[in-house]
Amino acid sequence: MTHVGTLDPFSTPTVKLERLFGRPEIEVFAKLDLLQLSGSTKERTASSLIGSLMASGRLEPGGLIVESTSGNLGIALARQSGVRGIGFVAVVDENANRSALELMRAYGARIELVRTPVDGNKLAARRQRVQELLGENPGAVTTNQYGSPDNPDAHFTTTMPEFMDAVDGRLDMLFVATSTTGTLLGCQRYLRLHHPETKLVAVDAVGSVLFGGEEGVRRFPGLGAGIVPELALQADPDVVCRIDEIDMVRGCRMLARREGILAGASTGAIVAAMGRDLPGIEEGTRIGFLVHDSGVPYLHTVYDDDWVRSNLGSEPEPDTVAEVLGASPR
Numbered sequence: 001m002t003h004v005g006t007l008d009p010f011s012t013p014t015v016k017l018e019r020l021f022g023r024p025e026i027e028v029f030a031k032l033d034l035l036q037l038s039g040s041t042k043e044r045t046a047s048s049l050i051g052s053l054m055a056s057g058r059l060e061p062g063g064l065i066v067e068s069t070s071g072n073l074g075i076a077l078a079r080q081s082g083v084r085g086i087g088f089v090a091v092v093d094e095n096a097n098r099s100a101l102e103l104m105r106a107y108g109a110r111i112e113l114v115r116t117p118v119d120g121n122k123l124a125a126r127r128q129r130v131q132e133l134l135g136e137n138p139g140a141v142t143t144n145q146y147g148s149p150d151n152p153d154a155h156f157t158t159t160m161p162e163f164m165d166a167v168d169g170r171l172d173m174l175f176v177a178t179s180t181t182g183t184l185l186g187c188q189r190y191l192r193l194h195h196p197e198t199k200l201v202a203v204d205a206v207g208s209v210l211f212g213g214e215e216g217v218r219r220f221p222g223l224g225a226g227i228v229p230e231l232a233l234q235a236d237p238d239v240v241c242r243i244d245e246i247d248m249v250r251g252c253r254m255l256a257r258r259e260g261i262l263a264g265a266s267t268g269a270i271v272a273a274m275g276r277d278l279p280g281i282e283e284g285t286r287i288g289f290l291v292h293d294s295g296v297p298y299l300h301t302v303y304d305d306d307w308v309r310s311n312l313g314s315e316p317e318p319d320t321v322a323e324v325l326g327a328s329p330r
Helices: 042-056 072-084 098-106 122-136 150-166 182-194 230-234 245-259 265-280 305-312
Strands: 014-017 027-032 064-068 087-092 110-113 173-177 199-205 239-243 286-291
Touching: 014 150, 027 150, 042 072, 042 150, 064 072, 064 122, 072 087, 072 098, 087 098, 087 122, 098 110, 150 182, 150 286, 173 182, 173 265, 182 199, 182 230, 199 265, 239 245, 239 265, 245 265, 245 305, 265 286
Parallel strands: 027 286, 064 087, 087 110, 173 199, 173 286, 199 239
Antiparallel strands: 014 027
């Protein structure tokens, strides 16, 4: 596939949301990275990671990539590896969405499932298996999404310039979901350099150890972490907001019903975080957030009432906006 025309191949639209919170005195802007070819902002990350490896000569067509990923990056790496003639092994854990695994396989990826270890640290177990596979496959490389500077660079050079250009450089707050913290770090570097007045809010999961959090059970991939990745040591958001999984579900459903945007769990967490801050946000404030991924891989979880009841022990549908955004710990 060769891009034609003048539009950047990774450029996605930014839209103003007017129905989500019913607060017309507060402007809310969403960058729709769920419209990337692979369905998430990780399309940018995958391109940056693979492009750098190929430019350095460490990876050539016909080579092999091994990466620990149970979700969006795996889908993006699978797509981009396929079109570049590169093999790809996705090391996943038991939290991986069934739909995400099906998408990876559809692009030609091989799936390596790591069972949950005794200590419960899925991420550490996945990363250990990556190292084992690299040893078993001479010449194979890992994109190292947890430590490579090419991860945040993708968002410093593309995501943030696009977003800020779309809003005329004026945002009071930017909400970004965290996992490897690559997206967050790229946004942080851009804002601190060009728009230091914009407050950066990191949205994390309850049960994540990022930013001093307490480890706990997490069922959704792509938000939070069981260990502190290398990139996270450089991340310094202005605010950290931790969200319970049931509030992620309700945030996703509210975004779908009110704005017609079907997004994944990390974006649902952002909706919950923004809404929880609403009472203290002043009139005229301009808020921005990334719609990190599509909700399609979450149809069997976030959008499945029976799954939510069985796994989260709560009714998935809120009665009021306040119930959606009410009582998660900060």
